[in-house]
Amino acid sequence: MGWTEPKNCFVPICEIIAVEETEFNKKQRNIGRWQKMAKLHAFTVHYVKKARNHRWRCSDATFWSVDEHLCNQWTQALKELLEMQKSRPKQLLVYINPYGGKRQGKRIYEQKVAPLFSLASISTDVVITEHANHAKDNLFEVNIYKYDGVVCVGGDGMFSEVMHGLIGRMQKDSGIDQNNPKASLVQCNIRIGIIPAGSTDCICYSTVGISDPVTSALHIIVGDCQPLDVSSVHHNNTFLKYSVSLLGYGFYGDILKDSEKKRWMGPMRYDYSGFKTFLSHHYYEGTIAYQPAKHTHGSPRDQESCRTGCYICKQSGKQLAEQNKERGLKHEEGEEEWKVIKGKFLAINAVNMSCACPRSPKGLSPAAHLADGSADLILVRKCSRFDFLRYLVRHTNQDDQFDFPFVDVYRVKCFQFTSKLSEDNESNVMDIGKKRFGQFCRDHPACCCNIVNSTWNCDGETLDSSAIEVRVHCQLIKLFARGIEEDCKDEAAHSQSSIEQLL
Numbered sequence: 001m002g003w004t005e006p007k008n009c010f011v012p013i014c015e016i017i018a019v020e021e022t023e024f025n026k027k028q029r030n031i032g033r034w035q036k037m038a039k040l041h042a043f044t045v046h047y048v049k050k051a052r053n054h055r056w057r058c059s060d061a062t063f064w065s066v067d068e069h070l071c072n073q074w075t076q077a078l079k080e081l082l083e084m085q086k087s088r089p090k091q092l093l094v095y096i097n098p099y100g101g102k103r104q105g106k107r108i109y110e111q112k113v114a115p116l117f118s119l120a121s122i123s124t125d126v127v128i129t130e131h132a133n134h135a136k137d138n139l140f141e142v143n144i145y146k147y148d149g150v151v152c153v154g155g156d157g158m159f160s161e162v163m164h165g166l167i168g169r170m171q172k173d174s175g176i177d178q179n180n181p182k183a184s185l186v187q188c189n190i191r192i193g194i195i196p197a198g199s200t201d202c203i204c205y206s207t208v209g210i211s212d213p214v215t216s217a218l219h220i221i222v223g224d225c226q227p228l229d230v231s232s233v234h235h236n237n238t239f240l241k242y243s244v245s246l247l248g249y250g251f252y253g254d255i256l257k258d259s260e261k262k263r264w265m266g267p268m269r270y271d272y273s274g275f276k277t278f279l280s281h282h283y284y285e286g287t288i289a290y291q292p293a294k295h296t297h298g299s300p301r302d303q304e305s306c307r308t309g310c311y312i313c314k315q316s317g318k319q320l321a322e323q324n325k326e327r328g329l330k331h332e333e334g335e336e337e338w339k340v341i342k343g344k345f346l347a348i349n350a351v352n353m354s355c356a357c358p359r360s361p362k363g364l365s366p367a368a369h370l371a372d373g374s375a376d377l378i379l380v381r382k383c384s385r386f387d388f389l390r391y392l393v394r395h396t397n398q399d400d401q402f403d404f405p406f407v408d409v410y411r412v413k414c415f416q417f418t419s420k421l422s423e424d425n426e427s428n429v430m431d432i433g434k435k436r437f438g439q440f441c442r443d444h445p446a447c448c449c450n451i452v453n454s455t456w457n458c459d460g461e462t463l464d465s466s467a468i469e470v471r472v473h474c475q476l477i478k479l480f481a482r483g484i485e486e487d488c489k490d491e492a493a494h495s496q497s498s499i500e501q502l503l
């Protein structure tokens with residue numbers, strides 16, 4: 001048996017995309033004269049080739065032989081091995097947002113992703129969304145149980161829609177009331193795949209290590225599975241939203257609110273609104289109460305970050321399984337102490353994951369875990385514009401963004417926030433003087449103290465409530481991903497030898 005390039009290559013079965021019989025083109029390779037006389041039989045193995053920076057590509061090798069039986073035996077054996085990969089999806093439901101990011105979702109799917117799904121014999125039902133909430137509403141109507149996964153082509157907002165549809169549908173089918181902030185939600189085992197075609201694509205970047213449609217399509221094909229924590233957001237026993245990446249008040253809420261008016265600018269809107277919001281330098285007064293995440297290991301100041309096969313996330317998964325077994329026997333919540341912090345904040349950010357994205361490759365909280373049942377609560381207190389700029393710049397370099405006296409970070413399992421304005425309104429609803437929204441502090445006209453509330457940025461969607469209750473639900477959903485892989489040693493060695501060659 002012979003084969004085409006690459007000369008030597010080790011491919012585990014779990015990274016084979018497909019095996020197919022092929023017509024061997026004799027002109028392809030220099031083969032012996034005797035072989036040119038005989039009829040050649042061939043099969044091609046398509047496999048995942050790992051490139052730099054967590055990028056995956058589809059590569060192939062063609063094997064040929066004059067022995068037809070031998071060729072068939074190999075093809076058959078490899079196909080049987082692929083059949084045994086039970087975590088691979090066979091049928092997917094795909095939602096494409098044609099207006100996300102640079103409006104390339106449909107083209108990206110048709111040109112880069114659909115051919116790979118078809119090569120891997122995955123059948124798909126594709127819905128091109130016609131309006132916001134189309135995907136979410138549709139997930140309450142279709143028979144979701146016939147699919148092995150739901151794929152969204154778009155950005156974080158589109159992912160959020162699909163997640164709300166799936167979690168909401170699961171709770172509805174199980175008779176769980178989402179309005180109860182204390183309810184134990186039912187886990188969603190239908191995995192979600194993200195083909196990045198948005199403006200930030202933070203969820204994809206933080207779970208795969210790169211925002212690249214082909215890489216994500218290949219993670220779906222090989223059937224990866226990454227559990228993910230989800231935070232529920234409630235106000236007065238009313239369910240508002242779920243969040244997996246950033247739940248941000250102040251700076252990121254204001255950026256989002258301003259940028260929504262500039263959607264026509266595409267991803268650039270965030271740079272424009274970011275600059276504008278930075279200059280406005282508004283801070284907001286309020287109270288935060290949180291319960292520390294005592295039962296998880298690690299801290300937001302850890303040097304190590306969450307990577308494929310993360311030990312901390314695995315332990316949390318085990319704890320969760322035990323809790324589910326014992327459910328109803330004991331309920332520890334409520335007994336633990338609440339910590340209360342009052343102050344004036346430029347930003348209040350709660351993140352369930354690092355929130356790494358191309359704008360900030362290490363993210364808002366570099367040591368946050370994808371599936372540990374906790375969120376990192378970052379409080380940025382009132383400081384000078386210069387100090388706030390220093391803080392922001394550290395999101396783009398190796399320096400520690402938590403090493404400032406005006407920044408605090410806590411690992412929490414739940415928290416509540418009430419803005420000063422809403423506290424005041426509650427204590428004296430008739431005090432009309434304090435209800436004048438859109439004005440600055442009367443006592444200090446130039447102090448940037450804003451008596452108007454900010455909005456919450458919930459995974460890129462605005463949320464107007466200024467009093468919220470947030471709870472992290474450990475590993476509520478699953479993605480077609482495996483977390484960010486450790487830097488491959490071979491890659492490092494390869495770059496070393498390239499450098500040596502250059503020298």
Ligand SMILES: Nc1ncnc2c1ncn2[C@@H]1O[C@H](COP(=O)(O)OP(=O)(O)OP(=O)(O)O)[C@@H](O)[C@H]1O
Pocket residue numbers: 096097098099100101102128129130131132133134153154155156157158159161197198199200201202459460461
């Ligand atoms: N056909 C549609 N027309 C208008 N809006 C849509 C449509 N389909 C989905 N949407 C909405 O568009 C919003 C934004 O989409 P998406 O997240 O894909 O892109 P983005 O906002 O540019 O990227 P990111 O969220 O990564 O910043 C989503 O909240 C979604 O609800």
Ligand SMILES: CCCCCCCCCCCCC/C=C/[C@@H](O)[C@H](CO)NC(=O)CCCCC
Pocket residue numbers: 155156157199200201202245246252255256270271274355357359360364392393395396457458459460461
């Ligand atoms: C002088 C240079 C300073 C540079 C500072 C860069 C800091 C960037 C941190 C980016 C953190 C993104 C967090 C993710 C949020 C997403 O859920 C959300 C929806 O996609 N995106 C935004 O809100 C978009 C948020 C865009 C912020 C610019």
Ligand SMILES: [Ca+2]
Pocket residue numbers: 229351352353368369370371372373374375
């Ligand atoms: Ca987490």
